Amino acid sequence: MTTATSDRAQTITRYLNPIIQSTINTFEMMLNSSAKRTGIVLSSGRMEGPSLSAVISLTGKANGTIVLNVHNEVAFNVFERMLGNKPTEVNDEVRDAVGELVNMIAGGAKAQLKELELSLGIPNLIDGDSYALHFPTDMERPLSIEFTSDIGKFTIDFSFRDQ
Amino acid sequence: MKVLLVDDSGTMRAIQKRCLNTLGVRDVLEAADGVQGLALTSAERFDIIFSDWNMPNMDGLTFLKEFRAANTTTPFIMITTEAERDRVLAAIQAGVSDYLVKPFTPDALRDKLEKWVGVHI
Numbered sequence: 029m030t031t032a033t034s035d036r037a038q039t040i041t042r043y044l045n046p047i048i049q050s051t052i053n054t055f056e057m058m059l060n061s062s063a064k065r066t067g068i069v070l071s072s073g074r075m076e077g078p079s080l081s082a083v084i085s086l087t088g089k090a091n092g093t094i095v096l097n098v099h100n101e102v103a104f105n106v107f108e109r110m111l112g113n114k115p116t117e118v119n120d121e122v123r124d125a126v127g128e129l130v131n132m133i134a135g136g137a138k139a140q141l142k143e144l145e146l147s148l149g150i151p152n153l154i155d156g157d158s159y160a161l162h163f164p165t166d167m168e169r170p171l172s173i174e175f176t177s178d179i180g181k182f183t184i185d186f187s188f189r190d191q
Numbered sequence: 192m193k194v195l196l197v198d199d200s201g202t203m204r205a206i207q208k209r210c211l212n213t214l215g216v217r218d219v220l221e222a223a224d225g226v227q228g229l230a231l232t233s234a235e236r237f238d239i240i241f242s243d244w245n246m247p248n249m250d251g252l253t254f255l256k257e258f259r260a261a262n263t264t265t266p267f268i269m270i271t272t273e274a275e276r277d278r279v280l281a282a283i284q285a286g287v288s289d290y291l292v293k294p295f296t297p298d299a300l301r302d303k304l305e306k307w308v309g310v311h312i
Contacts, residue, residue, distance in 0.1 A: 053294065054294045057294035057295060057296050058206075058293075058294040107202075110202060110205075110206050111202070111205050111206065111209060112209065120201075121201060121202060121205075124200055124201055124202040125202040127200070127202075128200050128202050128203055131272060131293075132272055132293045132294045134272075135271075135272025135293060136272070136294070138272070139272075148245070148272065150245075
């Protein structure tokens with residue numbers, strides 16, 4: 029393994045484990061849902077079918093982005109677990125719920141990366157039938173962590189750049 | 192028991208309110224930021240306040256400082272994803288009573304109520 033490849037692997041691992049752990053913890057505590065990581069792939073950034081993505085930035089001694097991608101049905105399940113009633117369409121409340129989820133996931137990851145002194149941005153929401161997310165070209169190529177859970181499948185995309 | 196929830200996320204307020212209702216607490220008022228929170232605390236008396244940290248217009252720390260200038264006794268619980276040492280110290284200096292770090296369980300919310308209001312639910 030070259031030094032550059034080794035460095036990149038270390039950078040990915042540094043962020044990967046806190047994000048996975050925080051995601052599992054957040055789903056358990058806020059949704060009473062057991063999430064399980066099923067794979068890690070390069071992110072295509074594409075969402076096909078009615079979907080919703082919550083994007084949050086982290087800045088400090090590193091800069092990064094974490095994205096929670098869910099299909100609408102999973103977003104409805106998230107809302108139902110949080111608030112007890114199941115919506116039938118994506119509205120401001122559903123967007124707010126998914127935004128809060130990514131906020132908590134990023135906050136939990138941040139707490140495990142104290143040395144980077146990260147600050148969270150405000151979650152931004154994207155929804156539609158088919159769309160693509162594009163990360164800045166000067167960031168590490170984004171990875172997509174695939175999860176399964178009792179409320180459906182979802183992915184967490186992330187990319188970071190050390191300062 | 193009268194509770195004030197301050198959070199810019201309607202979802203988070205709804206989650207907390209749902210938890211409180213489950214615990215039998217019905218008198219719950221809501222504010223979307225520190226400005227609204229201050230307006231409510233100047234007009235009403237609350238047994239406990241739960242406030243988010245990161246909010247537009249006026250954040251939770253500023254709200255806490257402004258509130259403590261007029262009221263030093265009402266329990267003020269910061270609900271936040273922020274739990275770093277520097278932030279904790281800033282909040283303690285400003286007079287925060289306790290912390291609830293997101294994500295949290297309904298049991299954690301109940302524990303704070305029991306601890307600070309002295310009501311066993």
